[in-house]
Amino acid sequence: MYADGERIPMLTAYDYPTARILDEAGIPMILVGDSLGQVVLGYETTVKVTMDEMLHHTRAVVRGTRRALVIGDMPFLTYATTDEATENAGRFMQDGGAQAVKVEGGVRTARIVEALVKSGVPVQGHIGWTPQSQHGLGGKVKVQGKTRDAARALLHDAIAIQEAGAFSIVLELVPEQLAAVITSRLRIPTIGIGAGPHCSGQVQVVTDLLGLGTFRPKHARPYADLQGTIADATRRWMADVTAGTFPGAAESVRMDDNVLDEALGRHADDRVAGTIPDMIPLDRDL
Numbered sequence: 001m002y003a004d005g006e007r008i009p010m011l012t013a014y015d016y017p018t019a020r021i022l023d024e025a026g027i028p029m030i031l032v033g034d035s036l037g038q039v040v041l042g043y044e045t046t047v048k049v050t051m052d053e054m055l056h057h058t059r060a061v062v063r064g065t066r067r068a069l070v071i072g073d074m075p076f077l078t079y080a081t082t083d084e085a086t087e088n089a090g091r092f093m094q095d096g097g098a099q100a101v102k103v104e105g106g107v108r109t110a111r112i113v114e115a116l117v118k119s120g121v122p123v124q125g126h127i128g129w130t131p132q133s134q135h136g137l138g139g140k141v142k143v144q145g146k147t148r149d150a151a152r153a154l155l156h157d158a159i160a161i162q163e164a165g166a167f168s169i170v171l172e173l174v175p176e177q178l179a180a181v182i183t184s185r186l187r188i189p190t191i192g193i194g195a196g197p198h199c200s201g202q203v204q205v206v207t208d209l210l211g212l213g214t215f216r217p218k219h220a221r222p223y224a225d226l227q228g229t230i231a232d233a234t235r236r237w238m239a240d241v242t243a244g245t246f247p248g249a250a251e252s253v254r255m256d257d258n259v260l261d262e263a264l265g266r267h268a269d270d271r272v273a274g275t276i277p278d279m280i281p282l283d284r285d286l
Contacts, residue, residue, distance in 0.1 A: 009202060030071070111164070117165030176196020210224045
């Protein structure tokens with residue numbers, strides 16, 4: 001797609017039914033993001049997400065896909081060294097079934113990317129705002145690269161990740177002009193999120209796209225209101241239950257009344273006036 005000049009859409013997914021829908025809709029890349037910590041598991045940050053949790057959700061997403069490239073997001077402190085990175089990336093590929101992994105960081109992560117690529121693992125980079133490093137970036141979510149030095153640092157990060165062998169780079173919360181320059185200077189595609197329209201592709205957190213949750217980032221555009229739809233469906237179902245109109249005939253199953261009579265001893269053959277059918281004593285020697 002990049003070679004043909006096509007914009008590349010990528011969405012996150014965390015479960016089988018969502019992955020199946022996205023795959024059938026034609027999404028070429030699905031990221032099992034560590035954002036699941038916040039949008040699925042209810043954590044305050046992505047830092048708390050574990051490797052076991054990521055693998056659990058990755059396996060579900062892989063089961064729901066046939067065509068899309070599934071990328072597993074390496075969680076916090078699972079790629080601090082090349083040995084750890086290789087082991088955990090291997091778990092994503094062998095146990096989780098992912099076809100690639102994503103790692104955060106630029107120059108500081110280049111050696112990790114290089115080691116993974118040399119071991120045969122396709123790697124997607126991630127620079128700009130990197131949620132796993134939010135405490136080191138001041139704690140508050142903010143656009144990166146707005147000063148001269150910060151912009152130059154991001155350029156160096158992008159080139160370092162490219163030269164380390166990554167097949168693409170996520171640019172998160174980067175001024176659109178800087179994202180355009182980075183994109184123009186690389187030989188690999190950039191996937192933007194809050195980085196303007198000039199990247200090679202775009203990624204969104206699927207819950208933001210679908211209108212789930214109470215928080216909506218500035219860079220997100222909801223294409224549905226599933227939160228409202230789910231809430232409305234729940235209220236209508238509760239009303240039907242309390243009114244006794246659910247389940248109705250369409251949602252219920254009946255059996256043959258004669259069979260029920262036989263099962264309960266109400267059949268004519270079972271009714272002998274004033275008698276009780278002979279029973280085998282429990283202590284009878286058989």
